[in-house]
Amino acid sequence: xxxxxxxxxxxxxxxxxxxxxxxxxxxxxxxxxxxxxxxxxxxxxxxxxxxxxxxxxxxxxxxxxxxxxxxxxxxxxxxxxxxxxxxxxxxxxxxxxxxxxxxxxxxxxxxxxxxxxxxxxxxxxx
Numbered sequence: 770x771x772x773x774x775x776x777x778x779x780x781x782x783x784x785x786x787x788x789x790x791x792x793x794x795x796x797x798x799x800x801x802x803x804x805x806x807x808x809x810x811x812x813x814x815x816x817x818x819x820x821x822x823x824x825x826x827x828x829x830x831x832x833x834x835x836x837x838x839x840x841x842x843x844x845x846x847x848x849x850x851x852x853x854x855x856x857x858x859x860x861x862x863x864x865x866x867x868x869x870x871x872x873x874x875x876x877x878x879x880x881x882x883x884x885x886x887x888x889x890x891x892x893x894x895x
Contacts, residue, residue, distance in 0.1 A: 778875075781849070782882045784890065788846030808845050809884055812838060816880055819857070823873060832861045842883070850876075850883040 792801035815838045822831035835858045842850040853876045860869035 778878060780879065782879060782886050783848040784886055785846030785848050805845050805887060808841050809887055811841050812884065815841065828861050832858050847883045847887065849879055853879045
């Protein structure tokens with residue numbers, strides 16, 4: 770009984786390739802790449818603001834920041850990220866702070882995977 774098992778969470782992230790194609794068609798490849806890069810930077814900063822609001826227990830700010838994250842992620846097709854952010858907002862609105870802690874941890878994992886997946890997609894030629 771002294772063995773400790775550490776669970777490793779494995780979850781796929783879903784990116785909407787159609788959204789990326791739409792961006793490339795409407796903005797051109799260079800414009801789409803610039804928008805995606807700026808949005809990813811905005812998401813990274815926004816995650817920091819969500820974390821700060823969580824630490825300060827400022828639920829209205831946390832909810833507002835999370836909604837902004839959702840809008841930005843949706844704009845570039847980060848579907849899984851959008852879904853998990855919505856779950857965070859739901860936890861805040863329902864004042865379920867135990868679930869919020871777990872869901873925020875899930876958001877951290879999904880954010881990392883989603884941002885890496887977007888970077889990887891940008892490296893694909895053509």
